[in-house]
Amino acid sequence: MGAEVRLLGLNDLHGHLTGRGLAYTDPYTGRTGPVGGVATLAAMIRQRRRAHAGPTFVVHSGDMTGGSPAEAALLRDEPVIRVLNQLGLLVGTPGNHEFGAGLPEFLRLVRGGDGFEGQNFPLISANILHRPTGRTLFPPYLVTAAGGTKIGFIGATVRFTPLLTSPGTVDDLDFLDEVDAVRACLPELRAQGVHAIVLLLHEGGHQQTLPGGEVSARVNEIAASLPEIGVVMAAHTHHSIHTYVGNTLVMQAAPFGRAFCDVRITLDPRTGRIATADGELVPVWADGAAEPDVAAIVDHALTATAEATGRVVAVSSRHLVSGRDGGATHAGESPLGNLLADAMRATTGAHVAFTNPGGMRAAIPAGAVTWGDLFGVLPSGNDLISCTLTGAQIWELLAQQRRHRFRRNLAVSGLHYRYRPHDEHGGEVVEIRLGPAGQRGAPIRPDASQRYRVAVNSFLAAGGDGYRALLGGAEVVGHGSELGALVEYVATLPSPFDAAIEDRIVYDRVAKTN
Structure with missing residues (x-):
């Protein structure tokens, strides 16, 4: 041999x-x-x-x-x-x-x-x-x-x-x-x-x-x-x-x-x-x-960035995770995803917000949360924008999740929806409603009769991850960086802040459309 x-x-x-x-x-x-x-x-x-x-x-x-x-x-x-x-x-x-x-x-x-x-x-x-x-x-x-x-x-x-x-x-x-x-x-x-x-x-x-x-x-x-x-x-x-x-x-x-x-x-x-x-x-x-x-290289990097990364922004009541760290439901909803989507909607004043789970790269730790911790969540440097979509375009956007597995569904804020699974990769959206889960808000219908302001990051807005429905967004407005929106939002929350799974995305075996 x-x-x-x-x-x-x-x-x-x-x-x-x-x-x-x-x-x-x-x-x-x-x-x-x-x-x-x-x-x-x-x-x-x-x-x-x-x-x-x-x-x-x-x-x-x-x-x-x-x-x-x-x-x-x-x-x-x-x-x-x-x-x-x-x-x-x-x-x-x-x-x-x-x-x-x-x-x-x-x-x-x-x-x-x-x-x-x-x-x-x-x-x-x-x-x-x-x-x-x-x-x-x-x-x-x-x-x-x-x-x-x-x-x-x-x-x-x-x-x-x-x-x-x-x-x-x-x-x-x-x-x-x-x-x-x-x-x-x-x-x-x-x-x-x-x-x-x-x-x-x-x-x-x-x-x-x-x-x-x-x-x-x-x-x-x-x-x-x-x-x-x-x-x-x-x-x-x-x-x-x-x-x-x-x-x-x-x-x-x-x-x-x-x-x-x-x-x-x-x-x-x-x-x-x-x-x-x-x-x-x-x-x-x-x-x-x-x-x-190697430790010397690491120490030099930590020292060179300490002034920016060490600033405490807020206090978290617990470890907040996304699907990347096993924190998502089978439908793809996670505490961290909900928090980020809420921050995007609050910053832009949009009706609804969507963000890609792949963009969330780290969890938020329990206790003191620094600017560096929040940077670790969103290191990609995306901008935050808002645009106008019709109800039909929102339905198309959610339907385009079909190419991803369940836990890769977009994080959402300002709406909740039900999804009927077809197989392990995806299924069919059967109902979308405005407002928090648990409240029967106004339905978003799959037509062009209603228009909604939608907040997304620049990666998604440009068709990233294959979400081409967002390329048709009208009246596009910039709102600074996605990271900046998250930092400012958590700083305004009651201390310690928290986020939870709220059934914003639910899989049904039977459609509920009445």
Whole structure:
């Protein structure tokens, strides 16, 4: 048997330099505990590199920057790249969030500029086509050697990135089908004598039982379509994955630096293929040792942003969460979503408000709530706008949720509605009424007879997440930043403030329209 190679895989860090407010539940043991930050992560990665006598490669599968807490975002994510540079990465692939501030800013972080040194490792992606040049934005793959056998790493980024980023940020790019793009690389790699292939994939799925349980959604489809791939290092869906699709090992760690993947592969020196592959998801517990050089980067970022982030805005009576942290009902309603939608409606004076659950990136902690905490909820920098929609357009907007799973429904304020499920992905809106849940307010009818002022963020207003009904909004007015609205709103609430699930969205097996 050939050399044993270790792959230490990172994914979906999203600029989380510290473990503040984060917990992790080990999917193998059920243990739950607080999480250490990137200095602890660095110590664990270095320890595992030292402990393995053979080749060890550190790789990432995207979304390392973007959607970051204030201590990273206010410094343009530069501390995050400096941390990654210290980890000795071999290669990474971009996720959708790396494009959140636009292509020029992303390339500045990668290549350097404005006094920043850039990153010291390459990115690869086979399916991002740069239209002005007609070539892939980054090399599609990287080849290295281990124990005399070549290993090829191919990158691929979720093809829905244009829907997942603010319109206009990736206009010069085409995101091709991941399977087609990866498959096109295989003859080139074979011609170079490369038969051991690892896919760094910014796309993922959901797995209920680890290890070895079935994984759903697109990573399953992609892996099943590419049996030549020995290992898929997945990302994007923020779920832990450890399983096989056919003979292909699929691994994905929990987001925000809660854990990393440790994959062990053996290479067959006769065929050059991956003979065996297995691994584990390694928790980054808060009681672990911290690496001083990485801790110094984190401390500098915290100090540089402390004046802005440390200002106390209000006091929360409890931990307020969205669906991202398991706080949503089956219909997608969450306390944090309700609070944010209420803030948007109060600031704009609109009849109703809608906000996307994917935009809420962190929970609000119990106790003193700082500006930095609220920034962590809304790090994307969206503006708040209001526009006029007809009743028919509101019905169309809610119907467009059909493409998302239940818990991905829009957060709402100023109306409540009932939804009849068809299957696990969505269903049919059967009733919409103005006002709080529990009160039979005036119905919003699916016609153009009534017009309503609607508050949304700029991402949704531009058709983000595929909500194209909002592109027809009339009489558009800006109201400053979405974050500013949340900060000002919670500061006006009774202290301590709270938010709750109020049955604003209800699933019915039987329609109730009378």
